[in-house]
Amino acid sequence: MIQVVGHTNPDSDSICSALVAADWLKAARGYEAVALAQGEVTSETAFILEQAGVQAPAICESVAGQKVWLVDYTDLTQAPRGIEEAEIVGIVDHHRLGDVTTTNPLEAWIWPVGCSCTILYHLFKMENVEITRANAVLMLGAIVSDTVAFRSPTCTEKDRVAAEALTDIAGINLDAFCDQLMQVKTNIEGLSVDSLVDRDLKKYPMGEDFVVVGQIEIASFDQVDDKVEAMQAELKKRCTEEGFKLSALMVTNIATSVTKLLFQGEWSEKLAAHASEANIVMMENTLSRKKQGWPWLQTVLG
Ligand SMILES: [Mn+2]
Known part of the structure; x- marks a missing residue:
């Protein structure tokens, strides 16, 4: 069983990527995989999950002795407990390369794009695996969040191509979705x-x-x-x-x-x-x- 886990203080990309990557590993590779999170989801992520009709991943305790797939980070400081005694088998990330090392060869998909879910979209395409509506909403939500509705300088053509295709599969109005998501993202009312x-x-x-x-x-x-x-x-x-x-x-x-x-x-x-x-x-x-x-x-x- 591969534990697919995003970084500490999880943002939407970290959660959505873990869920989608676990599905991709099952569908494209026939592996057993489960998505995990290093903490509770934010209200923004909860909004995306609700739109997708998907439950939040279970909380990750320790990955010691497990096979692990990292999404959205490669820094040990952002990894779960027990990572030193885990086997890192794969990475999907869009940050600078951090300090993880491995004992065995691994699959690493690290692209300088706006969102880890953009890479996952292209991996689905590469392997000719069908994208479900739920996964389309999860990936689109993460892309809109990470690129601040395509306004961030991190946003690339690959993000736009992915978002356009995912919008069709999700069957939603992209402008309205962006507005709603930005509203939840910037709502800090009642937070300590x-x-x-x-x-x-x-x-x-x-x-x-x-x-x-x-x-x-x-x-x-x-x-x-x-x-x-x-x-x-x-x-x-x-x-x-x-x-x-x-x-x-x-x-x-x-x-x-x-x-x-x-x-x-x-x-x-x-x-x-x-x-x-x-x-x-x-x-x-x-x-x-x-x-x-x-x-x-x-x-x-x-
Ligand atoms: Mn990200």
Whole structure:
């Protein structure tokens, strides 16, 4: 049995890719496979699952001694417990190559596209496997989410081709679906500050040290004005309690493509020259952590 599992603090792509990849492994390869998640789904993912009529994957406890297929990451810091004693048999991902290593040859599909589900769509095509409506909705939802409705600089022609074909199979109105999904994505009402910081928090190794960078997407900065102070306090707490050299949160306004980067920690001084006010950098035309936020931080922290 192959355990197909996405990254920690799972986003929609991580969940949808795990579900779809498990189906692809069964249909295209005849393997036994099961999708797992490293945490509860967000309300955005719940919306996509509901549209698809699919249940959320079970929570992954430990993968020690198991065959594992990674979707949407290749960093050990984002992998489940027991990964050192697991056999990684495959990868579908669209991030920079991380630090996983394997003992046996593996199947690795890593493309510089906007979404892991885009790669999966092309794998279904490659193997001539029929795409069900449920899987089409899951893949489309992940693509719309990851590319911020095709507006992110991470979005490629391959994502657009996949989304167009999947829209036909899903039989839905793409514009309406994008609007609905963006609304759920940017709705942070009733969410606690620590859950917002955790929501999409990623841990990156830098030499011997670690930094964490989270991201939340909103439709207007008014939504967070009264939360910034508490968010900064929460970021500071992460540094003192967990020893991170920097903890940062990209607060991204998807309506204007402006990101407010909040940051705390010992390495804050490296960012001070770029700050518009204490512990805040304003980043124009910035939607993507992978392609914009994190590369910029790496250079400045480097
Ligand atoms: Mn992704």
